[in-house]
Amino acid sequence: METPLLHQPGEGERGPQEGMEEWEGDCPPVKGWGGAWPVFAVETRKLWRIAAPIVFNSLTLYGINSVTQIFVGHIGSLELSAVAIGLSVIGNFVTGFMTGMASALGTLCGQAFGVGQVRMLGIYLQRSWIILTVSAVILSPIYVFATQILKLIGQEDDIADLAGRFTLLILPQIFSSAVNFPVQSFLQAQSKVMVMAGIAIVALLVHIAILWVFIFGLGWGLYGAAIAFDLTCCLNAAAQVVYVVGWCKDAWTGLSLAAFNDLWAFVRLSLSSALMMCMGSWYMMVLVVLVGYLSDAEIAVGSVSICMNINGWEAVFFIGMNMAISVRVSNELGSGHPRAAKYSVLVVVLQSLAISIVCVVVILASRNYFAVIFTNDTEIQQAVAKIAYLLAVTMVLNSVQQVITGVAVGGGWQALVAYINLGCYYIFGLPLGLVLGYVVHWGVEGIWAGMLCGIAAQTIMLLVAIWRTNWNSEAAQASARVRLWGGQGNGRVLKPEV
16 A cells, blocks of 8 residues: 555654654655655655744844944945954854854754654753853954954954954854854754744844944944944843743753763764864855955955855855754654655755755846945945856855755764865865966956865765765664764664665
8 A cells, every 4th residue: 555645643643843744654755756746845845844934043143244244334445344354254263163063962952852852952952052162262362362363364454453353342252152053953953943033033133223323323333333243142142042941841951960971972073063064164264365365455355255245145044954954854864764864855955956046146137236235335346246256156056065064964974074075175175276366366266266166076075975875874873873972871773764
């Protein structure tokens, strides 16, 4: 008898994502195009029930960075370059590492939730808070000595001085991130994402209001922008913690000394996750640094920072999909459903490609106009229009790369991806960009084109890795991974359904 495509839950039934299970056990095998469409439709619904609020949350949080640059860009081009360096170089260097550390929590919480060990999620959250707070203390000197660091790597003195002052003022943001990033992973693993989206939009609206008051109303300029940035980030983190403590009683059972047990296993996974994530975020950060060595650095940095800001909007959209597919894969593997995990991956890759093509069309059609949002400087506007085609290619590659990274987080493959990123980005792409930019004298286009080759190589290798994945084996390992990396001694290995 043929397995029914849709499952109507009986009374009292509960799957790993309550109310979202639409299959009887694992997803049925696809037989021909007629069988593919129902699977595609069901997986699309499951994905976007999680992805839509996460994407909205990610976009609004990124909007805090972007709106800060927009406001400051209308003060002056020097201020725009300084804030771009402060947020995209120093800020991204640190928060990229913190985000990577927190993504380990996504693997463990997602798989533990799939297995049904909901009570462990609060313990994992506290462990992540401990690790990220210590990391924030260790990384704080980067903010304190930002001016000296920027000058050491060759930034012009006036940009480095102003960027250093701005970066020092946004130091509190790193500690709010140590609280905020783990909470996001904790809530996403349970598909409790609507409140996150609501908090994020309120934070963005508040940020716009206080930016206007501090910069133009009180005349505090760049310093007002930094203070507004700190306030918004801290208020956002506090609001999410209040929600966890007050409304997540199933997973949050209070502070526990158990959070200090077996921290080293958690640290190892966190470091692998951080290395994987940072190699990607730092790679594009290096682009901003390298163009600062070119002649007319203020124009070069300003134009690239605007393109990176636009790219950031698309990247953040796909980071939302990254997080959603991470939840889908980790929950399905934790539940012992390898086929459902595999089909989720196929659906998200196809949809990410389609969305990126739409983004490319919009960018190329508006290449002569969108820089006006960020600056009144006509030279920077012309420079942006000249390199817009590189931005378009970057957006296509990043769309696939982001969702594949989400698959890696859901499956716990962080170490493998870290090695691939190291080889493709820093051994291949970066040297090629240096040669094209400085030796061949292609300037900004050469540096960027070479680095794009690195992203293309990484994307191809990850696609091959996913194609060759044994999903039955991954499902069998998920429960053991929760026990080993989560520091829990009584886990069991599930036999996947086939």
